[in-house]
Amino acid sequence: MPPRRTQRKISVCKITEPMADEFFWNHNTPPKVKVHSIAVSRLAKNLAEQAVTKPKLKMETTPEHLYFAGLLHDVAKNPGKRSNDFDPEHSWKGGMALFKADKEVAKIAGYHDFLNFARSDLSFDQKLLIYCDLRIVGGKTVTLSTRINAIIKKWKKSPRYKIWAEEVKEAKSHAFAFQRLLEENGIKINSKIH
Numbered sequence: 001m002p003p004r005r006t007q008r009k010i011s012v013c014k015i016t017e018p019m020a021d022e023f024f025w026n027h028n029t030p031p032k033v034k035v036h037s038i039a040v041s042r043l044a045k046n047l048a049e050q051a052v053t054k055p056k057l058k059m060e061t062t063p064e065h066l067y068f069a070g071l072l073h074d075v076a077k078n079p080g081k082r083s084n085d086f087d088p089e090h091s092w093k094g095g096m097a098l099f100k101a102d103k104e105v106a107k108i109a110g111y112h113d114f115l116n117f118a119r120s121d122l123s124f125d126q127k128l129l130i131y132c133d134l135r136i137v138g139g140k141t142v143t144l145s146t147r148i149n150a151i152i153k154k155w156k157k158s159p160r161y162k163i164w165a166e167e168v169k170e171a172k173s174h175a176f177a178f179q180r181l182l183e184e185n186g187i188k189i190n191s192k193i194h
Contacts, residue, residue: 014105020071027075033074033077035138036136039136039141041070042067043136044132047187057187060123060124060125072094073129074094075109091110091116096110098110107123111130117172117174
């Protein structure tokens with residue numbers, strides 16, 4: 001008889017709306033970042049609600065975890081940095097800020113940088129947040145191609161881009177593969193969620 005697989009116990013999300021507001025306040029989150037984050041959170045929750053019914057996708061948390069990870073994913077974005085500055089550190093800094101409040105949300109939000117898409121050790125939940133972040137510009141949903149091409153165009157202005165060019169190419173490939181995985185499993189973006 002094969003050994004019994006133990007299922008991972010999913011915890012209840014510990015972050016609340018008032019706590020999220022406090023994070024925004026304490027981190028001096030700019031209004032345009034907050035608008036983007038709200039749209040990402042709504043898309044993340046919508047897609048997670050669909051994905052949780054698909055065992056093949058192996059969600060590890062709940063739609064609520066994805067909602068708050070989306071809402072707070074850019075909480076550590078430096079309001080003083082120019083938007084075309086390459087700042088991959090903001091994702092893990094945000095994850096660190098969220099760790100005491102909810103470890104699951106912190107693990108998801110802490111890896112949302114686009115370049116992390118190429119990592120093989122990320123969970124479905126972490127990749128779903130990266131995907132949702134890529135699909136939202138400001139508060140609007142855009143195509144994956146539009147967003148990735150805009151990121152590359154912006155990053156090419158940075159002297160550090162040459163260092164990251166191969167990783168960007170690989171992350172782009174993984175992003176499109178993830179989108180195909182969602183489509184193959186019937187996960188659809190509801191454009192009325194914003």
